[in-house]
Ligand SMILES: Cc1ncc(C[n+]2csc(CCOP(=O)(O)OP(=O)(O)O)c2C)c(N)n1
Ligand code: SF4
């Protein structure tokens with residue numbers, strides 16, 4: 001079945017999953033962490049009948065200080081670089097047990113979870129291999145907080161242009177990060193996998209529905225999830241949802257899906273909020289001047305227009321979700 005024809009159960013305000021969270025409270029994430037909010041919502045959408053594989057990073061360190069664990073589902077912590085490889089192995093093993101009638105006779109999503117460093121930098125080889133092999137029940141979630149936060153705010157290839165980090169410091173000779181964000185959703189889509197999507201916990205029903213669609217589709221799925229980090233971004237902890245909405249409404253983080261190579265722009269932003277509104281809330285950008293915003297604004301619009309063009313050129317009518 002084509003990805004865009006695969007039925008799945010959408011999450012709405014009315015059908016919001018009840019019952020205990022799969023990720024229990026009491027974890028050690030910082031106050032106002034957008035990354036743990038995203039993770040909690042994604043797991044709530046998927047439910048406990050999954051197997052999770054976490055790369056080293058904030059979400060692993062904060063949720064599993066030995067001997068405690070916040071995970072109410074089978075969970076394994078692996079190295080920084082190999083979440084995709086381990087999840088692919090687990091998925092294959094579960095498939096074999098199912099075929100031999102030695103496991104439950106139903107599909108069990110195997111969910112690899114890593115940060116932007118664990119995905120776009122050190123883990124990209126393992127991820128590429130897993131996407132290319134076409135594992136049926138494999139979901140990869142990149143929680144993108146735009147730096148190596150767990151080890152003290154070092155830059156990654158997902159750190160946005162102009163951001164101050166400990167390894168892209170702003171100063172007399174530097175405006176912070178000098179490169180644009182690596183386009184991981186495009187890299188994942190280039191593997192020809194059936195499902196790629198961007199998501200943001202400030203649009204929580206959309207995020208949760210995308211997790212459900214990823215689980216329903218047969219074949220590898222890649223979710224790139226906006227994850228604000230008050231500690232690394234120098235952002236007030238109460239602004240996780242405000243900043244997430246601004247990221248979309250400035251066009252900085254467009255919400256879209258790629259189903260069998262066809263594009264859907266989930267939220268058209270015809271009258272964008274100026275990018276400066278987004279930057280001014282975050283201390284990591286406080287050294288930027290008006291002239292810097294001009295370059296960034298133009299590039300943000302250009303990147304957004306690419307997605308609009310892709311959605312116009314390779315459109316898809318999505319099946320109404322049940
Ligand atoms: C091979 C290896 N190199 C470096 C580290 C140290 N290390 C652990 S987590 C991490 C950064 C994680 O960044 P990211 O994947 O973006 O996740 P975040 O903590 O930001 O959520 C680093 C550098 C490691 N564990 N293994
Ligand atoms: S450092 Fe950032 S991503 Fe890590 S737990 Fe704290 S707020 Fe969340």
Ligand SMILES: [Mg+2]
Pocket residue numbers: 115116117143144145146147148149
């Ligand atoms: Mg990170």
